[in-house]
Amino acid sequence: MSLAADLLRLARERGAVIATAESCTAGLIAAAITDPPGSSEIFDRGFVTYSNAAKEEMLGVSPETLAAHGAVSEEVAREMAAGALANSRATLAVAVTGIAGPGPSEHKPEGRVCFAIADATGARSEMQDFGPIGRDHVRRATREHALALLIDALG
Template identity: 60%
Template sequence: MPRADDSLAAATLAACRAAKLHVATAESCTGGLVAGALTDVAGSSDVVLGGVVSYSNDAKMRLLGVQEATLAAHGAVSEEVAAQMALGAAQALGAEVAVSTTGIAGPGGSEHKPEGRVCFGIASPAGVRTETVEFGPRGRAEVRQASVEHALTLILTTVETL
């Protein structure tokens, strides 16, 4: 049965293809699901350059160039880290557009960083933007799926406005 994000992924790829842009992902809480949604679409290899799953802070630093000082000051679930993750993926993979996800999929969370909070970064020729979405305590699978759909929409709307 097709997932809800199949047509969104296809539309995202089509927009990137039309704009002659390549995409990379930097994922923490989604664990590669954004790259998976994109590469589930046949023919995606002309757009998707790759993705980095950086679940640990060490991986964020070593693979994506996230600064230790940024992690210490803001924590892994922050727009500051999401921005550095997106930039790091774009640079590491040579993509014009890169999206990042870092959040608390659940279960758990804290008063300051509740379950369902996900920070997104998008790097493009227009610069780097970030945003935080509070999906709420929907459960791990639902937060991750909502994050995939949001990340795909973020890529699509960014490419459409370039």
């Protein structure tokens, strides 16, 4: 069974509704969640917030947080997840922001991705360094890790 099918089953069992906030994956996580038939029962919406302005306008990410930590930070990921939860009918939200590549940014390496999960208890985050494995591989690894985090959150 795929991660998306596992997520669908668990979310149905728990009565959960999911939203996504994606930067470096540009909707790949939402697409994966909605692949299995019946996903409309558990998926509310996805926010693709590639630019900092979109993060601020659509999710309420603070310009001060962006200035202090940069877009690829756990702080921004937590604000993205909290914003997705607040601006949807979801009970659980996942957010991702990272450097897919090719190459690093000025201060952060290729393959660094920050993840956050938000629910009624708050937002929690983590960072993964997938390494310089190439843009497509970083984005796929990010999608799979985000699905696994959602499954763990529902576990």
